[in-house]
Amino acid sequence: MGVENTTPAPYEALDRETVSLKYVYDIIMDKMKVERRPVAITFCEDAPPEGYEALNEPACTLIKEGSSGRKVYVDSSNNACFVGLYHTGMHPGMDMIKDGSYLTMSQGMFTAEGARINKETTPNLPQGQYKAIAAAPLNEVPEGVPVHLLVVICDPQRAMMISGAALARAGSLPFGEVGWSVCSSLYALPFHNRRSIFTIGDGGGRIHNSLKPSELFAVVPAKDMKYIIEMIENFAINAVDMRKEVMPGVYARMRHAGPPPGVSQNS
Structure with missing residues (x-):
């Protein structure tokens, strides 16, 4: 499934001396004509960044709020969605989350076996690895705040370009995912496979982020963000x-x- 069994090292932060967040932002907004603002995600091993406000919403909603212009974070004190906190390593998880029975409780299409396997295969961040997850518009991340992921809500064609930039420039195949909780897809999956990702998200995650039927998520780890610049600066079709x-x-x-x-x- 593209997920390693071993626990990787902590997320690698972007080298902001060599990659300009504003330049990547301008490329995505002005060159690619993406409608929604790209979001920078920060994984906090200690306290959330100064100036960011606590968000009492599901962790997946960080993308919508960051794209709207807010600097926000969730931590273990958030009780808006224990599923998201479980997948991000900030809650031990109740039995009904771990065995998937909450899925059969809320969605009649899930069998007990289907829900169980879904949860058994869903990648999580290690428990306690991060104390908070923060989000901000990509071009408004304060100096000194590390950036670990870029997340963009966009149409499939632009998602193909954003998540596929590392493939074009370095041969790193992006990972396409459907079916897991979106908090896992956005925050835990790139931690384990260190690759760019595109995902439609789950039903709840799409609702909380107000996705149109034609939109999905493109996720790019810090090490791949430079390839977006390289792709556009070398973009030519003949x-x-x-x-x-x-x-x-x-x-x-x-x-x-x-x-x-x-x-x-x-x-």
Whole structure:
């Protein structure tokens, strides 16, 4: 499933001396024309960043609130959603969360077996690893506050570009996910596989973040954010010559001079 069994080292923070948050923000908003503001996620081993306000909402809602312009955090004192706190390592989890029975209680399509396997396979942050998770607009993260993840709510085409930048530049295949709790997908999954991710999220996570049917989440770890810059700075599409070699049937139907290889002018 793309998740390692061993516990990785703590999240790596972005080197803000070499990657400008404002530049990445401008690329996403102005070059890619994404509608919602990209969000910077900070995992706090101690206290939340100064100036961030406590959010008494499910942890997944950090994305919506950060995109709206707020600097917010959740910690273990939050009781808005114990499922999210369990998956982010800030709550030990009740039995009904661990065995998935809360899913069968609320959603008739889940069998007990389906819910159990769903929860058994869902990756979590290690219990107690982080005391809080904070979010802010990418271009408004205060100096000295580390950035560990970038999260963008967008359409699939832009998600393909954002989460796929590391594939284009370094060969790191993004991970596509559907079915787990969105707090796990957003915060725990990249901790374990250290790859960019795209996910539609779960029903509750989509509702709490007011996603349109056409939107999903793109998640980029700190180490991959530079590839968004590289991709856009080197962005060029000139597929004619490629099609001539590997797509001769398509090439033959294009408006251009000359037939594809192996095809005579009179064919």
